[in-house]
Amino acid sequence: MDSERFHKVLTSPRLALTVLVLISIYTGVASWLPWVRGTVNPPVWAEATGLDHPFTAIPFLLLILLLFISTGACTLKRLHYSRGLFAGEPSGLGMRIPVASLAPGWETILLAQGYRRVGNRLYRRRWAFFSGPILHIGLLVVLAGVTVQQGFQESGSFELAEGEMVRLDAATGVMDRVRGPFAPEQPPALEIGLDSFDPFHRQAGYAPDRLSTLLIRDHSAAREQQATLDRAHGVKIGATEIFHAIPNGLALKMEIAGMGLRMLHLREMSPTTSAGTFTAPDGNTVRFVVETERSLYDPLGTGNVGVRLESPYQTTTIMKGMPFLFGTEPAKITAITRWAGFTYSRSFGTGVIFAGFGVVLLGSFLLLFSSGVAAVSPGNRGEELNIYQNRGQKELLRLLAESTGSPLEEA
């Protein structure tokens, strides 16, 4: 395929339309998939084809690449075209009318329609010729920004109970970590502690929701800050942002002989039952089950709490402060508290994406304005008015025709 034909294919509306329709169908279906929404695990066939993560799957990335190339090619073509109009060369879509067939006051009609003389041309909102290219340049900036940002971004989640601290770059510090191919190998060197957590804090005008006080130590920059966090805004330390997540649950603070204090995070089984399975010091698997009098979501509190330890050999009811055997080691529960979930993210390039958004909006805004150019030049039958207006041209030509009292004759 020669380069001209290749260019024609790249700038063809059919290619652009096909890519856009495919992307729309793909994203529309993929966003509804139950495993994408997190309600079920992905089936085997989805994992085998990469469609367990459809928005990072090869077919989708190829479609986006094709969109970028098609949009870029079309934008260059239209930019050339818009520059021509801006320079006063009415396009082939315009109409050539013999000046002799126009009424003497034709220029007055154009001036009344918002045209202004610049040199030997008449323009109407000349700057709006670039509205379409500006919008598409914005789209290219967004696509490029997303590519860079996705390449460098990383995010993950972690849980903390009151009094607990976690280092994000520790082996078990972070869960569900997602990182782009160029993101740092390790999570950020942040140590985060939860000073206080209120799952039902009421701020004036809003439903009760989580509020936490965190102590954040940035070991890479030797700085520390305390932050109060709700679900409305994150907190930024260095290049990392931390956000309050929705999940929270009960936690058991245990003192284990030879191991010190440990925090065991339980998972909700029902509003009044939470449980967690752990490996005891002797290697056996044990399960802690906590039953509460009231729901976990009751703002008045859970009420009375009962704890039992289920091991392969027996089930034991445990009271707070009462010694029991955790595997082979003596232990006791010193407190029953709550853990809260948080997320962190580090991404480079988000500013480029937001700048792209701004350019897209600017282009969209400029689209609201119609623009036009009119130029008189010599023609086959004397002087001709070559006039082009991107919107409302028919109405303008009707006004010119009305002034002559007869239909306009095209040159």
Next chain:
Amino acid sequence: MMETQSVLFWSAATLYAGATLLFFVGGVFRREWGTDAGRWAAMAGLVPHLMAILLRWQEVGHGPYNTRYEVVSANAFVLVVCYLIATFRMPRFKGIGMIILPVAFLMMGWGVSTYGVRAEVPIIFKSYWLWLHIGFAKAFAATTLIAGACAGAFLAKEGRPERLPGLPEPARLDTASYQFLLISFLFLGVMIIAGSLWAHQSWGRYWAWDPIETSSLVTWIAFGIILHLRTLHGWTGRRFAWLGLVALAFGVATIYVVTLVVPTIHNSYLVGK
């Protein structure tokens, strides 16, 4: 306060219903006074409607963006306001009230089904982006409906311009449909971007392919395709009118349907019980 609110709401609904009847008189029986009176009735209806919205705002402590009643009532208000602004700029456009006012009235009927529901807004609504996102969402919904109304009216009159004489002529409807779709495209863009920035502020991610996010993006793409077909390929008249109805379907699905059908990040909007 509840009783006053109810009286104001029903006053507005009654005036919109009256406007509907008057527009039909004007549109079907060629009575210019009917169209003019309908427009005045719509304007009059805005007064108690606005007061009802403000009283509910005062009562619950947040704007009209949470429960189904609040959202749909406010959207109906914005729809009528947008229609009236258009008629001030384009007086020949007033006949389209024959479609707009019944839609507004039906929206009031839908909203009132959850009139008694009060709900606190979640803490994630504590953001300045809320005003941009929700404000432009309402403007998008209204202008899309008006564009669709113009498209539908065009199809009704095409080939028989003498039909429904109260409506503008087909050429005017074709142009208006395009103009409103263009404005709607801008409003949708602002809505999407403001929502994205809000999500980034609250959750640290600007996009997660949530069903409502995806639906709004697909709608924006659909609008873009339709506008390209008009500006670059000269699609006008009947073809463009049908596309206008397609755009309306996308817009309605994004604003009203997706959040009611599937769990999304938008489930604290259009709350019904």
